[in-house]
Amino acid sequence: MDKTSQPVIRVRDLDLSYDDYPVMRDLNFSVNKGDIFVVMGGSGCGKSTLLKVLIGLKEPAKGEVLYDGVNFWAQDETSRQDMMRRFGVLYQSGALWSSLTVGENVALPLQLYSKLSAGQVEEMVELKLALVGLSGYAEFYPAQISGGMRKRAGLARAIALDPDIIFFDEPSSGLDPLSGRLLDDLILQLRDTLGATIVVVTHELASIFAVGTNAVLLDAESKSMIAAGSPKDLLTNSRDPRVIQFLTRGQKQGVN
Amino acid sequence: MPLNKLSFDCPSSNTLRVKLSGDWKIFAGLPSESEVISQLNSHKDITQLTFDLSEIGEWDSGLASFLFHLIRECRKRNVIINHQGLPAGAEKLISLALKVHEKEIPRREEQLSFLEKVADKVLHLVSSTLILVSFLGEIAIAFWRLVKGKAYFRRDELMTILRRCGADAFALVSLISLLVGMILAFIGAIQLRLFGAQIFIANIVGIAMVRVMGAVMTGVLMSGRTGASFAAELGLMQTNDEIDALQTLGISPVEFLVMPRVLALVIMMPLLTIYADFMGILGGLFVSTTMLGLNPVEYWQHTQSAVKLSNLWVGLIHSFVFGIIVAVAGCLRGIKCARSAEAVGEATTSAVVSGITGIVIATAIITFICQVLGV
Numbered sequence: 001m002d003k004t005s006q007p008v009i010r011v012r013d014l015d016l017s018y019d020d021y022p023v024m025r026d027l028n029f030s031v032n033k034g035d036i037f038v039v040m041g042g043s044g045c046g047k048s049t050l051l052k053v054l055i056g057l058k059e060p061a062k063g064e065v066l067y068d069g070v071n072f073w074a075q076d077e078t079s080r081q082d083m084m085r086r087f088g089v090l091y092q093s094g095a096l097w098s099s100l101t102v103g104e105n106v107a108l109p110l111q112l113y114s115k116l117s118a119g120q121v122e123e124m125v126e127l128k129l130a131l132v133g134l135s136g137y138a139e140f141y142p143a144q145i146s147g148g149m150r151k152r153a154g155l156a157r158a159i160a161l162d163p164d165i166i167f168f169d170e171p172s173s174g175l176d177p178l179s180g181r182l183l184d185d186l187i188l189q190l191r192d193t194l195g196a197t198i199v200v201v202t203h204e205l206a207s208i209f210a211v212g213t214n215a216v217l218l219d220a221e222s223k224s225m226i227a228a229g230s231p232k233d234l235l236t237n238s239r240d241p242r243v244i245q246f247l248t249r250g251q252k253q254g255v256n
Numbered sequence: 257m258p259l260n261k262l263s264f265d266c267p268s269s270n271t272l273r274v275k276l277s278g279d280w281k282i283f284a285g286l287p288s289e290s291e292v293i294s295q296l297n298s299h300k301d302i303t304q305l306t307f308d309l310s311e312i313g314e315w316d317s318g319l320a321s322f323l324f325h326l327i328r329e330c331r332k333r334n335v336i337i338n339h340q341g342l343p344a345g346a347e348k349l350i351s352l353a354l355k356v357h358e359k360e361i362p363r364r365e366e367q368l369s370f371l372e373k374v375a376d377k378v379l380h381l382v383s384s385t386l387i388l389v390s391f392l393g394e395i396a397i398a399f400w401r402l403v404k405g406k407a408y409f410r411r412d413e414l415m416t417i418l419r420r421c422g423a424d425a426f427a428l429v430s431l432i433s434l435l436v437g438m439i440l441a442f443i444g445a446i447q448l449r450l451f452g453a454q455i456f457i458a459n460i461v462g463i464a465m466v467r468v469m470g471a472v473m474t475g476v477l478m479s480g481r482t483g484a485s486f487a488a489e490l491g492l493m494q495t496n497d498e499i500d501a502l503q504t505l506g507i508s509p510v511e512f513l514v515m516p517r518v519l520a521l522v523i524m525m526p527l528l529t530i531y532a533d534f535m536g537i538l539g540g541l542f543v544s545t546t547m548l549g550l551n552p553v554e555y556w557q558h559t560q561s562a563v564k565l566s567n568l569w570v571g572l573i574h575s576f577v578f579g580i581i582v583a584v585a586g587c588l589r590g591i592k593c594a595r596s597a598e599a600v601g602e603a604t605t606s607a608v609v610s611g612i613t614g615i616v617i618a619t620a621i622i623t624f625i626c627q628v629l630g631v
Contacts, residue, residue: 052500057503087504091497091500095501097502113506169497
């Protein structure tokens with residue numbers, strides 16, 4: 001198959017478990033290049049477990065995850081690590097390394113994997129911090145900046161190596177509405193400027209409708225994926241009451 | 257405040273009327289619904305329950321709780337409940353509580369038999385040992401990569417940890433070893449005075465401190481201080497996804513986080529132990545000269561002749577091994593910590609307990625080996 005015509009990520013018959021307890025069965029979806037793909041679902045439905053499987057932190061119970069047609073979990077660890085270098089991940093809390101300054105956090109992946117000189121790394125760090133609106137914060141430690149800034153710094157680190165795919169775990173959680181909105185705008189800008197494919201795991205409806213071009217909805221009760229498509233289409237066209245309830249915060253009951 | 261009261265009557269043969277009066281509030285204490293249930297049990301022909309709340313005073317969720325449990329019991333017995341007469345607020349609360357379906361609960365504490373508990377503990381012990389062995393293996397690989405210059409290692413991090421577990425622990429090590437030296441001198445003096453051989457206090461304090469006590473006391477201190485801080489630090493990093501962030505970047509947490517800590521303790525422990533030995537001897541000297549009237553020069557000469565170089569080597573081997581034990585216990589507990597505040601607390605406690613237990617076991621083994629080798 002031609003590499004450009006196949007999806008960037010393809011999930012096939014994926015089963016997820018948490019400590020041997022099954023949380024999700026038979027997940028099947030594809031993410032195309034340039035998509036902002038949203039994994040939606042209520043708390044405890046397995047969204048974060050799915051993210052861990054996608055970014056290589058947790059082996060799936062069953063099934064395949066293919067990146068550009070390559071079966072991720074069938075690779076040996078070294079090849080998997082190489083594939084993981086294409087990813088950028090923004091964790092829910094930002095997950096900045098607390099013993100390093102903001103600048104050192106962003107510089108670390110560059111020092112490890114790029115061939116840039118020390119001066120170039122410094123310039124690159126400045127650029128990435130400027131992209132997320134944190135110019136001048138390189139010398140600060142994570143404990144000295146606000147929660148929203150930590151998230152943006154985490155994003156600067158996630159995009160340090162110009163990843164092909166950026167994963168966001170609950171990007172707007174814990175942020176005030178305005179900061180959440182700014183982060184959503186940043187996600188859109190990054191997709192357009194870096195040309196990256198973006199996967200967002202969230203249950204924040206405002207974010208889902210603001211950024212999502214495609215989505216799947218996971219349901220904890222049936223342990224399965226109950227909807228797939230653009231969030232706006234799902235809202236107007238879905239006839240599944242669970243989907244309507246989720247997308248309208250339960251204000252509409254949906255049609256049976 | 258009128259006292260709450262519960263009474264019953266049967267308006268017809270198949271109906272039980274429950275009459276509630278007075279104030280039904282949590283702070284006033286409440287009658288139990290078991291009184292109504294025993295009425296239901298004794299009158300098997302009752303199929304309907306009605307309420308008379310005409311004389312009820314003030315109420316809060318105490319009333320709702322009483323009614324909620326009563327209604328659930330009635331449902332089990334297929335007794336029809338007539339909600340008429342219930343305060344509207346209480347009825348809303350009850351219907352809200354009854355609406356919650358009991359969902360499938362993933363894991364529940366199972367009641368295990370004695371044999372199952374024993375088997376569970378044995379399996380846990382086996383898996384913990386395997387985890388420890390694999391962790392030691394990872395450290396060995398990381399060390400080998402470091403020697404070959406392939407490991408990702410931050411010298412600044414090592415220097416910071418060296419300062420934290422070395423210079424910052426100085427005052428505590430000084431105080432404790434000085435006191436241990438003084439205690440040893442006092443205990444020795446009680447016995448040796450009987451034979452007029454007080455001067456041998458120098459031998460006892462010198463050999464005990466240099467051979468084992470200096471290292472053991474420093475090890476225990478470092479376990480409580482540094483081992484606990486390693487576990488808490490790494491445990492918190494685990495809860496903040498910082499370790500996941502390292503892994504997704506292909507950085508080994510063992511190289512990045514564990515190696516500098518193990519190296520720092522392995523370097524610092526022998527140095528702190530030599531210092532502790534010296535402070536202990538100083539403590540003994542202080543007690544012997546000021547309280548027992550011994551000559552300080554004579555005391556020092558006795559110490560020099562009693563403490564052989566082999567004693568110092570044995571002490572340093574102890575401290576080296578203790579450094580590894582304390583660092584590995586702290587880092588392992590931290591890295592394997594679950595993602596909650598409680599788990600970080602448990603990891604810290606467990607790091608200290610395993611560290612001190614490891615120190616005692618290692619001391620016994622090293623002492624036995626020295627005995628066999630005649631060192």
